[in-house]
Amino acid sequence: AQSVTQPDIHITVSEGASxxxxxxxxxxxxxYLFWYVQSPGQGLQLLLKYFSGDTLVQGIKGFEAExxxxxxxFNLRKPSVHWSDAAEYFCAVGARGGSQGNLIFGKGTKLSVxx
Amino acid sequence: EPExxxxxxxxxxxMGQEVILRCVPISNHLYFYWYRxxxxxxxxxxxxxxxxxxxxxxxxFDDQFSVERPDGSNFTLKIRSTKLExxxxxxxxxxxxxxxxxxxxxxxxxxTVL
Numbered sequence: 001a002q003s004v005t006q007p008d009i010h011i012t013v014s015e016g017a018s019x020x021x022x023x024x025x026x027x028x029x030x031x032y033l034f035w036y037v038q039s040p041g042q043g044l045q046l047l048l049k050y051f052s053g054d055t056l057v058q059g060i061k062g063f064e065a066e067x068x069x070x071x072x073x074f075n076l077r078k079p080s081v082h083w084s085d086a087a088e089y090f091c092a093v094g095a096r097g098g099s100q101g102n103l104i105f106g107k108g109t110k111l112s113v114x115x
Numbered sequence: 116e117p118e119x120x121x122x123x124x125x126x127x128x129x130m131g132q133e134v135i136l137r138c139v140p141i142s143n144h145l146y147f148y149w150y151r152x153x154x155x156x157x158x159x160x161x162x163x164x165x166x167x168x169x170x171x172x173x174x175x176f177d178d179q180f181s182v183e184r185p186d187g188s189n190f191t192l193k194i195r196s197t198k199l200e201x202x203x204x205x206x207x208x209x210x211x212x213x214x215x216x217x218x219x220x221x222x223x224x225x226x227t228v229l
Contacts, residue, residue, distance in 0.1 A: 032215060032216045032217075034217075036220070042222060042223075043119075043121075043206060043220050043221055043222035043223050044158070044206060044220040045220075046217070046219070046220075049215075049217060051215055090157070090158060092158075094216035094218070095216060096216070101163075101171070101216055102148065102150075102160035102163055102171060102173070103148075103150075103158075103160065103208075103216065103218060104160070105150075105157045105158040105159070106157060107156070107157040108157060
């Protein structure tokens with residue numbers, strides 16, 4: 001079955017510290033991969049995406065993610081977290097090709113930032 | 116920057132009532148989606164819509180749900196007879212006609228069924 005696993009429900013880091021949020025997926029073939037961020041009361045904002053090519057992708061707000069095919073992972077990283085990064089982060093996968101396919105989301109990781 | 120908009124931001128209704136959630140997708144997008152997120156749970160796909168018809172739907176999207184594109188700009192989700200378990204945040208998304216499945220989400224409508 002197709003699924004996305006985000007093993008960490010809640011992570012707390014200190015401002016200025018580095019961050020890594022984990023994401024593993026189970027899918028029939030290599031899907032498109034996405035990270036979305038949701039601030040309280042807000043919608044889902046796309047942070048970054050992987051379609052093909054370089055497995056290290058850069059996104060907005062200083063985030064990056066690395067696709068590792070052998071591990072079926074797409075972990076999100078940031079070298080230095082800011083207080084404004086406190087939010088919930090969702091990993092998602094979607095079908096390749098021209099299909100209308102839906103996205104499959106993980107359960108999310110809530111990030112808290114300590115001053 | 117173009118964005119997906121949704122109205123209302125919050126809707127409170129009584130169980131058994133009909134609700135219509137509205138979305139205005141990005142203007143040159145042709146694929147439209149509804150997702151929902153029950154409080155504390157993950158975002159779940161409901162339905163996708165293309166060329167004026169449903170292209171995919173999940174098990175959640177039963178006969179109580181319907182979607183419509185009544186004019187050139189709006190995309191609506193109707194729940195005919197709401198249940199308590201329909202309480203959730205409902206997100207609309209749209210995407211362009213490309214080979215990439217990059218979907219842009221609206222801010223959501225929080226539906227509360229009492």
